[in-house]
Amino acid sequence: MTTIYGIIGPSDAGEMAAMAGRLTHHGAPGPVWSPAPDVRFGRVGPGAAPALDGDRVLFAGHIVGGGGTAGQPDGITPEALLIQALSLNGPDALAGIDGGFAVALVDPSGRWLHLARDPYGLEPLSFARLGRGGIAFAGEYKALLALDDVIARPDPDAITHFLHTGYCRPDECFLADIRPIPPGHGITFGLDRPAPADRRRFALPGPCTSTRPPEAHAAGLEAALTDAVRRRLPPAGSPPTGPIGVSLSGGVDSAFMLAAIRACRPDADIHSFTVGHGEDDPEIEGARLAAAHMETHHHEVILSPRDLAAILPDAIAQVEDPIGNEEYPCLFAMGRVAAEHVDTLFIGNGSDTLFAGMPSHRVAHAAFARPRLRRGLEELMTAERSGIPPASRAGRLLLHARHGDHPPAAPPPVNGARHVVPPVSFTPEAPEPLTRMLHRSIADYDGRMGAQHMLFAGPGLSVRMPYWDRDVIRAAMEMPDGVKIHDGQGKHVLRSAAARRLLPPAIAWRRKGIQQLRHDRDFADMLDGLACDLLHPQALDHRGLFTRDQIDRLQAARRDVYASADAYRLWSVIVVEIWARLFVDARGARPAR
Incomplete structure (x- = not known):
């Protein structure tokens, strides 16, 4: 798997080498080249080399033959296909290309750089503004942290969203000064003064339900x-791979x-x-x-x-x-x-x-089908996500049916966060x-x-x-x-x-589960051991995101074992601390063990 990186603005070979050094788990670094003044491109991974069809395209991922283009004929690189599609149909051509990809493209005038991801975000790509002026971009943000003028500080709002929902919003990551290119988006930067000049979402086909049986x-x-x-x-018929x-x-x-x-x-x-x-x-x-x-x-x-x-x-x-x-x-x-x-x-x-296929989808389907239950189901999901007690009798009954006398604890607040995660809402849209x-x-x-x-x-x-x-x-x-x-x-x-x-x-027709461990006493002991090692008062004071009384409250939810919802509250705080040690303290360097 190849990944990409680059810098817009003044830079030197040492900085490109430092970025590549954070990406060597993909393979050997390939050549570095300059498609325009003050622009450097690089790849890391198998066969990483400039495209034969022109060096103004930097590509990672794969294009599926026949997926919205004329296919990928033998001997034609993905870069050449992208140039052809973009020249014929402009940026919206990327919405019609099947596969997962991240791309950086300098336009023929040499005045603009376009960064884009495939419509469903299968290939990662992030960027950061540089303190000297300009931007850096990479398939993994650990490469951006190799540059001294990229600030490594947590984003309390993104971490808050994660603690409540289990994920980040598409244009955020845990670092405040690094931003992902959202899936299916293209962002254009002017090379004379690198700042986002345009951001657009590529067109996607909307829902169009059919009455077929x-x-x-x-x-x-x-x-x-x-x-x-x-x-x-x-x-078929190609050499064995x-x-x-x-x-x-x-x-x-x-x-x-x-x-x-x-x-x-x-x-x-x-x-x-x-x-x-x-x-x-x-x-x-x-x-x-x-x-x-x-x-x-x-x-x-x-x-x-x-x-x-x-x-x-x-x-x-x-x-x-x-x-x-x-x-x-x-x-x-x-x-x-x-x-x-x-x-x-x-x-x-x-x-x-x-x-x-998710339990939340079945809850939403029930809410849409039974409007009288909608408020109670919304409150149930909000209580499970954010720990807010239901206000309605139906919500309280549903929460008790799912969790008995021990509803999930609220996620701990993150110091410095301003983001408020909204309650769950199942607003029906017909049809x-x-x-x-x-x-x-x-x-x-x-x-x-x-x-x-x-x-x-x-x-x-x-x-x-x-x-x-x-x-x-x-x-x-x-x-x-x-x-x-x-x-x-x-x-x-x-x-x-x-x-x-x-x-x-x-x-x-077999019932599907989740690939996870058994949440037994050994699992609870593992969580408590990690909390003891990582979330002691000195570490929490140094990090400044959580307080010890919040951790004590999470651990107090354990009886013989942790209920799964409570286990994941503590798990989330533990992994945030591990992440911070790796990406804030060590700035993305590989862990020693």
Whole structure:
């Protein structure tokens, strides 16, 4: 996996070398060149070299042949395709290119630099203003911190949003002076005085639900996903490129993807990988079932809480903003095993967002379908997210039904934060309010939420995400709400599509969980041990984000073990402190262990 970096404004070779040095987990640094006065471009990773078709384009990621362009003919580089598409259709051409990419482009006049990301943010790209004037940009913001005049200070508002929701807003990261290019956006900088001169969102197709019967939607989805997989595999008849890797959970999304790969390449050498907490982990059991049915070389990664604590600094150093819960360090451990066997890894990220696979989607669907319950469900979700007690009787009853006499604690306030996270609101939009809500989620989707590209960059894996295919997304946006959630079950149409011809019912209709550890006494002891090591009064005073009484309140929620909601409150504060030690104190240098 190649990544990119560069500087607009006065710079020297030493600064470019310092930035490249933070990115060597992608591979060897490639050449550095100047496409215009006071502009330097560089790449790090396999085959990193200037484009043969002109050196004014800097590209990372992959373009899928046939995805909104004329395809990618043999011998034509992605850079050449981008130049051709942009010259014909302008910046909006990027919305029609399928794949995940980050691009920097100097226009032919030499006066403007354009930075852009693919419509769904699968490839990361951030920038920072330099104290001397100018900007620096990079696929990972740890490279920006190699420059002395990029300030490393936490953003209390972004951290507050993370503590309440589990993620950052698309144009924010944990650092106040670094900003991501939002997914599907292009930002233009004038080279004579580098400041954002224009920011625009590339056009995306809106929801357009169809009245076709459910069987027709399932058939269309099966065809779309199979074609998306086929276009991400090496061309048939091409020289062997080694075995194909698949990240396999216990649910239908990754099993369906695996079945599509097998349907496209019946004789392929496929290695599947899964991670969990032991033999009785439902995700381990489900992945094993799918791997046996599809005859893969299957690899299981078993982690204990002690293992998780040991790899956590490396995982956060890799992923940067530690968004989510323990799923990303688990996947990080799995990726290191996968890299020993394969170069390309297919992952099923995106299906939950497209086909309403999350518990919050089922809650929203119920709120839209039953207006009398809407307020209570909104208050339930707000209480779980922000700890605000429900005001209505319905909300209190729903909260008690979910959490008994011990509702989730409120996230600790972050010193210096001004951002107030709004309460959850399920405002219906006719027609098909759930599909319209999912479309907004897709439009704001940030690849950090999946984080797989960043997680697997360290082992050097090339990642493929067929669910983030334009035709698959279009098929999802044509489906009415009742096709996605049926009888309270999410991803109903995905299961129907998988069961048509590719998967047996025992796999297609199997209940999906989350790749996580068991929240038992060992897990609680691990959290308390990390809190003791990292969140002692001297450390908290030095950091200035939290106070010790807030940590004591979180730890007081433990009985014999932590309830999952309370465990994640403490987990979130712990990972913020680890992140701060890596990216504020050490300015993005790799951890010593």
